[in-house]
Amino acid sequence: MSSYLRNPYKRFIILAATLLLLCGAEDTRGADVHPIGIVATEGLAVQSEPGRKGLLQKTLKKGTEIKIIKRRQGWLQILHEGEVGFIRDQAQFIKIIPKKMTDTAEKQSTQLNDQHGQVDIIESRQKHIRSEIEKGRQEVEAFRRKESDIIKRLNQVERALNVSRKRTAALRDEIEKLDLRIAETTKSSEELIKRIQANEDYVAKRLTAMYKMNWLGKFQLLASADSMHEFIQRKAGLERILAHDEKIRRTLVKNQAELNKVLAEMETHKNRKSIRATEYKNQIRLMSQERSARENLLADIRSQKALELAAIDALTQAANELDRKINSLTAKINETARNKTNSRLPFSAHKGLLIRPVNGKITNLFGTYKNSKYNITNFRSGIDIQADIGDPVRCVFKGKVLFASWFKGYGNMIIIDHGKNYYTVYAHLEETFKSKGDLVETGEVIATTGDTGSMTGAKLYFEVRHHGKPVNPVIWLKKG
Numbered sequence: 068m069s070s071y072l073r074n075p076y077k078r079f080i081i082l083a084a085t086l087l088l089l090c091g092a093e094d095t096r097g098a099d100v101h102p103i104g105i106v107a108t109e110g111l112a113v114q115s116e117p118g119r120k121g122l123l124q125k126t127l128k129k130g131t132e133i134k135i136i137k138r139r140q141g142w143l144q145i146l147h148e149g150e151v152g153f154i155r156d157q158a159q160f161i162k163i164i165p166k167k168m169t170d171t172a173e174k175q176s177t178q179l180n181d182q183h184g185q186v187d188i189i190e191s192r193q194k195h196i197r198s199e200i201e202k203g204r205q206e207v208e209a210f211r212r213k214e215s216d217i218i219k220r221l222n223q224v225e226r227a228l229n230v231s232r233k234r235t236a237a238l239r240d241e242i243e244k245l246d247l248r249i250a251e252t253t254k255s256s257e258e259l260i261k262r263i264q265a266n267e268d269y270v271a272k273r274l275t276a277m278y279k280m281n282w283l284g285k286f287q288l289l290a291s292a293d294s295m296h297e298f299i300q301r302k303a304g305l306e307r308i309l310a311h312d313e314k315i316r317r318t319l320v321k322n323q324a325e326l327n328k329v330l331a332e333m334e335t336h337k338n339r340k341s342i343r344a345t346e347y348k349n350q351i352r353l354m355s356q357e358r359s360a361r362e363n364l365l366a367d368i369r370s371q372k373a374l375e376l377a378a379i380d381a382l383t384q385a386a387n388e389l390d391r392k393i394n395s396l397t398a399k400i401n402e403t404a405r406n407k408t409n410s411r412l413p414f415s416a417h418k419g420l421l422i423r424p425v426n427g428k429i430t431n432l433f434g435t436y437k438n439s440k441y442n443i444t445n446f447r448s449g450i451d452i453q454a455d456i457g458d459p460v461r462c463v464f465k466g467k468v469l470f471a472s473w474f475k476g477y478g479n480m481i482i483i484d485h486g487k488n489y490y491t492v493y494a495h496l497e498e499t500f501k502s503k504g505d506l507v508e509t510g511e512v513i514a515t516t517g518d519t520g521s522m523t524g525a526k527l528y529f530e531v532r533h534h535g536k537p538v539n540p541v542i543w544l545k546k547g
Contacts, residue, residue, distance in 0.1 A: 101134040101135060101136060101146070102134070102135040102163055102164070103132060103133070103134060103135070103163070103164045104132070104133045104134070104135050104143070104145065104161045104162065104163050104164070105130060105131070105132055105133075105161070105162045105164065106127045106128065106129055106130060106131040106132075106133065106160070106161060107129065107158075107159060107160060107161055107162050108129060108159060108160055109128060109129040110126045110127070110128070111126060111127040111129075111131075111154060111160055111161070112126055112154070113125050113126065113127060113145070113147070113150075113152035113153070113154055114152060114153045114154070115152065115153070116153060117139060117140065117141075117142035117153045118142075121153060124150065124152045125150075125152075127147065127154075131147070133145045133146065133147045133161075134146040134147070135163060136151070138156055139153075141155070141156050142154070142155065142156055143155075143156045143161065222475055222476075222520075224357055224360050225478060225519060225520055226473060227357050228354065228357040228358060228519075229473060229478065229479060229519050231350060231353055231354035231357055232354065232497070232498075233498075234350050235347065235350045235351060235354055236498065238343055238346055238347040238350060239347065241343055242340055242343050242344060242347060245336050245339060245340040245343065246340070248336050249333055249336045249337060249340065252329050252330075252332055252333040252336065253333060255329050256326060256329045256330055256333065259322050259325055259326040259329065260326065262318075262322050263319060263322045263323060263326065266315055266318060266319040266322065267319065269315055270312075270315060270316065270319060388474075388475065388476070389448075389474065389476075389477065389492070390448075390535065392470070392474070393482065393490065393492075393532060393535050394535045396469045396470060396482065413485075413486060413487050413489075414464050414466075414485040414486060414487060414489040415487060415489065417464060417543070418542065418543055419542060419543065419544070419545065419546070420545060421463040421464055421543045421544050421545065422461060422463055422509070422510060422544075422545060423452075423461075423463075423544055423545065424452070424460055424461055424462075424463050424491075424493060424527060424529050425452055425454045425458055425459070425460050425461070425516055425527045426454070426458065427452045427453045427454040427458070427526075427527070428452070428453045429450050429451070429452055429453075429541070430451045430452070430453045430526065431447060431450060431451035432447070432450055432541065433447055433448070433449060433450050433537070433538075433539040433540060433541060434446065434447060434539065435447075448530055448537035449492065449528055449529050449530035449531075449537065449540060450528075450529055450530075450540050450541060451523075451526045451527070451528055451529075452526060452527045452528075452529060453525075453526055454516040454525060454526060454527050455516065455525060456497055456515070456516060456517050456518065456525045457497060457515045457516065457517075458515060458516045459512045459514075459515060460493055460496060460512065460513055460514040460515060460516055460527060461510050461511060461512055461513065462483060462491075462507045462508065462509060462510065462511050462513050463491055463509070463543075463544075464483075464485050464491070464509050465485070465506075465507060465508050465509045466483040466484050466485040466486065466491075466506075466507060467483065467484050467504070467505070467506055467507070468481060468482070468483055468484075468501045468502065468503055468504060468505045468506075468507060468513075469482045469483065469484045469490070469503065470482040470503060471499050471501055471502050471503050471505075472503075473519075473520075474494070474520070475520070476520055477494035477495065477520045477528065478494060478495045478496065478517065478518075478519025478520025478521060479494075479495070479496035479497070479498075479499050479514070479517065479519045479520075480492065480493065480494040480495075480496065480520075481493045481496065481499055481501060481513055481514060483507060483513075488533055488534045488535075489531070489532070489533055490530075490531075490532045490533075490535075491529070491530065491531055491532070492528070492529065492530035492531075492532065493513065493514060493527065493528075493529060494520065494527070494528040494529075494530075495516070495517055495518060495519055495520055495521045495525075495526055495527060495528050496514040496515065496516065496517050496519060496527075497514070497515045497516060497517025497518075497519065498514060498515045498517070499513070499514045500512065500513055500514055501513045501514070531543050
């Protein structure tokens with residue numbers, strides 16, 4: 068298929084231009100010299116076409132002036148009040164008044180019939196082109212809807228992928244905790260088994276001793292005492308031994324019950340871990356599918372100019388939406404509470420002294436930039452810092468978290484209020500460790516870098532704003 072057919076925009080423009088040229092041709096034709104006719108009878112019928120098949124268009128009063136376009140086999144093609152029709156070419160119906168012409172006009176008149184001989188063809192072409200233009204307009208609208216759907220689909224896939232990442236991380240953490248619990252219960256069970264084994268050995272020895280004592284007889288043991296004092300001592304000693312034996316027996320029973328409980332708990336942990344491990348594998352597979360869908364969409368966008376331009380436009384709209392979001396957030400902050408700060412020096416006193424939010428090279432600067440590929444001029448409200456997925460992102464100055472969630476075009480994003488109308492924005496984050504309302508300190512890790520909402524891979528998008536308006540972040544960061 069040719070590029071003409073593939074590009075609905077180009078096709079639409081070419082058809083429209085052709086129609087304009089044809090309209091221009093009609094205008095030129097209309098400027099030519101036409102003979103004048105005067106209706107000689109009352110109620111002269113004007114038909115849509117010559118012959119019996121012609122339908123009645125209207126009737127003309129006697130004395131009406133008309134223009135004669137051409138003669139055709141006993142019929143006259145006429146023009147009256149912008150309408151073209153046909154009447155009988157008979158003297159009793161119409162009186163033709165020839166115009167005086169110069170030599171040049173006579174030459175034009177000679178060419179007139181030839182030009183108007185093409186009227187039907189031109190009108191037919193006009194009709195066809197108008198139909199093609201309408202089709203082109205519908206194709207353009209369908210193409211625009213497709214562009215919009217693809218950009219929306221990309222955002223949906225981005226959000227689904229972000230949810231999968233969080234779910235995967237949560238399952239991984241839960242599995243690690245279960246492993247720790249299993250290790251703890253295993254250690255407890257081993258210690259209980261050792262205590263039970265020791266108590267069982269003691270009980271076995273005591274049973275042997277008691278058997279022997281029973282064979283001699285308790286009375287024999289007590290009666291062999293040489294004195295009453297020795298008798299009492301033997302009796303007391305025997306009671307202490309029996310009491311200790313009872314204590315050991317109870318401890319043994321308790322340890323066995325505790326061991327059964329620990330083993331049951333360990334089995335529960337193992338079963339739960341098995342379930343979570345299966346969920347984790349399924350989540351990894353789902354995340355892989357969503358990542359593949361995201362890469363395919365990005366590849367489509369990069370390979371088609373119209374889609375890439377639509378993506379650029381979507382990012383511009385997202386930037387405007389971010390402006391509105393920040394203005395909305397700042398409007399809700401009480402002015403008195405906003406101006407309070409626990410720092411000895413406010414944010415404004417740290418120009419050129421702020422720490423870098425992440426280690427990496429600044430790849431895109433703040434301000435107006437030109438897309439050389441499409442010759443488009445745009446404005447970037449922050450900077451892009453190249454970083455690997457998972458690198459720690461630090462708060463550049465202490466403050467309070469205003470926003471910590473997903474934002475279209477920016478992925479996972481955090482906005483921090485530093486007081487006195489100063490704010491910083493951190494976007495395209497992988498994991499966020501802070502929530503709305505949390506207080507954060509200078510240098511504290513608030514997130515990790517990622518590629519959420521990014522069309523160009525892993526990076527950190529960073530902004531500094533004052534009264535809601537973006538300012539150049541580079542002049543606020545430490546150099547080097």
